[in-house]
Amino acid sequence: MTAPTTALIQVQRLSHSYLRGTPLETQSLRDVDFEVHSAEVVGVVGPTGSGKSTLLQHLNGLFRPQQGHVYVSGLSLSDPELDIRTIRQRVGLVFQNPEDQLFERYAGDDVAFGPRSLGLPAEGVRKRVRQAMEAVGLPFAYKDRLTVQLSQGQRRRLALAGVLALKPQVLVLDEPTAGLDPQGRRELLRTLAHWPSEDRAIVVASHNMEDIAELCTRVYVLVEGRIVLQGPPRGVFSEGQMLMQNGLSVPAATQAMLLLRQRGYPVSANVLTIEEAATEIERYIHAHGV
Amino acid sequence: MDGAEEPLIRIEGLHYTYQAGTHRAVPALCGIDLTIHAGEYVALLGANGSGKSTLLRHLNALLLPTAGNVWIAGWNTRDATHLRNVRTTVGMVFQVPDSQIVATVVEEDVAFGPENLGIPEDELRQRVDWALSTVRLSELQHRASHLLSAGQKQRLAIAGALAMHPRCLLLDEATAMLDPVGRRQLLETVGHLHQDGMTVVAATHNMAEAALTQRIIVLSEGQLALQGEPRAIFSQIETLRALHLDVPHPTLLARELSARVDGFPADLLTIGELADAVATYLGEPAGAAI
Numbered sequence: 045m046t047a048p049t050t051a052l053i054q055v056q057r058l059s060h061s062y063l064r065g066t067p068l069e070t071q072s073l074r075d076v077d078f079e080v081h082s083a084e085v086v087g088v089v090g091p092t093g094s095g096k097s098t099l100l101q102h103l104n105g106l107f108r109p110q111q112g113h114v115y116v117s118g119l120s121l122s123d124p125e126l127d128i129r130t131i132r133q134r135v136g137l138v139f140q141n142p143e144d145q146l147f148e149r150y151a152g153d154d155v156a157f158g159p160r161s162l163g164l165p166a167e168g169v170r171k172r173v174r175q176a177m178e179a180v181g182l183p184f185a186y187k188d189r190l191t192v193q194l195s196q197g198q199r200r201r202l203a204l205a206g207v208l209a210l211k212p213q214v215l216v217l218d219e220p221t222a223g224l225d226p227q228g229r230r231e232l233l234r235t236l237a238h239w240p241s242e243d244r245a246i247v248v249a250s251h252n253m254e255d256i257a258e259l260c261t262r263v264y265v266l267v268e269g270r271i272v273l274q275g276p277p278r279g280v281f282s283e284g285q286m287l288m289q290n291g292l293s294v295p296a297a298t299q300a301m302l303l304l305r306q307r308g309y310p311v312s313a314n315v316l317t318i319e320e321a322a323t324e325i326e327r328y329i330h331a332h333g334v
Numbered sequence: 335m336d337g338a339e340e341p342l343i344r345i346e347g348l349h350y351t352y353q354a355g356t357h358r359a360v361p362a363l364c365g366i367d368l369t370i371h372a373g374e375y376v377a378l379l380g381a382n383g384s385g386k387s388t389l390l391r392h393l394n395a396l397l398l399p400t401a402g403n404v405w406i407a408g409w410n411t412r413d414a415t416h417l418r419n420v421r422t423t424v425g426m427v428f429q430v431p432d433s434q435i436v437a438t439v440v441e442e443d444v445a446f447g448p449e450n451l452g453i454p455e456d457e458l459r460q461r462v463d464w465a466l467s468t469v470r471l472s473e474l475q476h477r478a479s480h481l482l483s484a485g486q487k488q489r490l491a492i493a494g495a496l497a498m499h500p501r502c503l504l505l506d507e508a509t510a511m512l513d514p515v516g517r518r519q520l521l522e523t524v525g526h527l528h529q530d531g532m533t534v535v536a537a538t539h540n541m542a543e544a545a546l547t548q549r550i551i552v553l554s555e556g557q558l559a560l561q562g563e564p565r566a567i568f569s570q571i572e573t574l575r576a577l578h579l580d581v582p583h584p585t586l587l588a589r590e591l592s593a594r595v596d597g598f599p600a601d602l603l604t605i606g607e608l609a610d611a612v613a614t615y616l617g618e619p620a621g622a623a624i
Binding site: 091092093140141190193195196197219222223224225226227228229251253254291292293295296297299300303304307309318319321322325326328329330332 | 358360380381382383384429430483484485507510511512513514515516517539541542575578579580582583584586587590591594595605606608609612613615616
């Protein structure tokens with residue numbers, strides 16, 4: 045098998061079992077094919093236990109493939125010679141509630157931890173901390189604040205800055221907006237939307253379908269360890285019934301249209317946003333109303 | 335109290351400052367007056383850092399006021415002789431499923447609290463069975479608790495609180511980490527408990543969830559900013575956004591439609607209400623949608 049060259053991440057026929065070889069063996073991933081290209085924001089949705097976190101933890105080498113292949117910029121995670129630090133630098137993983145993992149007294153030191161461990165000189169560390177903090181919308185002056193005195197939304201963005209300071213190519217986030225207030229969520233989504241570029245991409249797992257609809261360019265749906273659907277959010281969310289049968293949901297705007305259809309009004313369910321839903325309902329009312 | 339019924343929760347002039355008396359003192363609650371009556375279902379909204387969790391922690395005496403008083407069913411939480419009464423009256427469920435499970439088997443986890451109260455064996459059995467059936471986990475009573483899904487773990491946490499026979503449940507963002515089905519099932523359980531007379535106070539960032547309650551209380555910087563019925567609160571979109579909050583998506587859609595379609599109501603809370611409003615415009619549908 046040749047290493048792919050174009051994708052930032054390529055996962056081929058990946059399978060994974062927990063407690064392998066014991067009576068409690070449970071298969072978490074089954075033959076998963078998954079790709080991440082430059083400038084993409086790739087969503088991963090699936091009910092609890094569907095294998096999302098297992099997949100994400102393969103992307104920066106926390107798990108090595110038991111079966112199948114994972115390539116990061118063409119480097120195979122199955123290669124015994126591979127220096128795993130290369131992968132960890134290229135793929136930054138942000139866990140759920142990352143603000144719980146801040147450990148330094150001062151905000152700036154927490155962001156600086158990664159670059160310092162890379163052995164960068166002080167001025168280089170300072171520059172990376174500044175860039176990372178600005179990228180997440182935290183003023184550089186906040187470096188001197190006590191981490192405990194920041195708000196939860198700020199601490200989450202600080203944790204994100206700590207990962208960005210390692211200059212990853214791919215940012216992988218697990219439930220990035222859970223627990224944030226609506227404004228904190230909007231600010232984080234705005235930060236994330238601006239981050240991908242010619243050589244950078246995002247992978248985001250979320251139960252919040254509004255997040256996925258707003259942010260993602262492509263979505264994978266995982267059910268019981270298998271990819272059952274993938275494509276742009278509009279296409280994926282048009283399969284509303286199937287998603288709901290599998291314990292998932294669709295954005296509220298799409299839900300409203302599906303309910304109207306259920307009640308016998310043949311409006312189009314091909315909407316993702318409130319604006320689109322309003323336009324379609326308005327059209328329908330004006331075409332059929334008294 | 336002149337024979338008037340003592341409210342279940344009475345808060346007067348509550349101030350709380352973290353690290354009070356040090357140079358790092360952080361005021362979290364700044365003069366809260368609030369009454370919650372038995373049987374109410376109340377949502378507590380506010381930006382991250384607005385004081386929601388600090389307030390909830392005063393309601394079962396996890397925190398004691400820096401100034402002011404909190405009475406639970408007439409007991410002042412400062413009175414250590416009534417601490418047990420306060421804690422058994424008010425049960426609390428936190429955000430992260432894994433952090434509140436203490437035993438390895440489901441039924442043992444539920445029994446943990448009442449067992450420590452010295453409840454006799456047969457009553458203990460009754461309490462555990464009742465609590466598990468209320469949250470619909472009876473079939474899983476012998477299951478290892480770490481093998482439950484996140485949504486099941488949260489319902490287990492509620493069962494653990496219920497086994498203490500509380501009169502009031504506090505939910506501190508208890509649905510934030512759940513997938514759509516887990517969230518829906520938890521909300522259904524809470525709805526049933528409320529119908530059976532349970533007082534519920536739920537801190538949440540989910541506006542659709544807040545729309546299901548009877549009263550919304552909004553905190554901002556440790557003070558009471560707004561309170562009222564969901565429909566009245568969610569009609570104040572600009573005020574809410576200034577407080578870092580938002581309105582439910584169906585309300586946004588209704589507002590958008592009311593601006594476009596003559597006489598369409600702007601103050602709807604759920605997609606069910608939205609579909610009803612469309613129906614009043616169009617009459618019953620003529621035929622099948624397909």
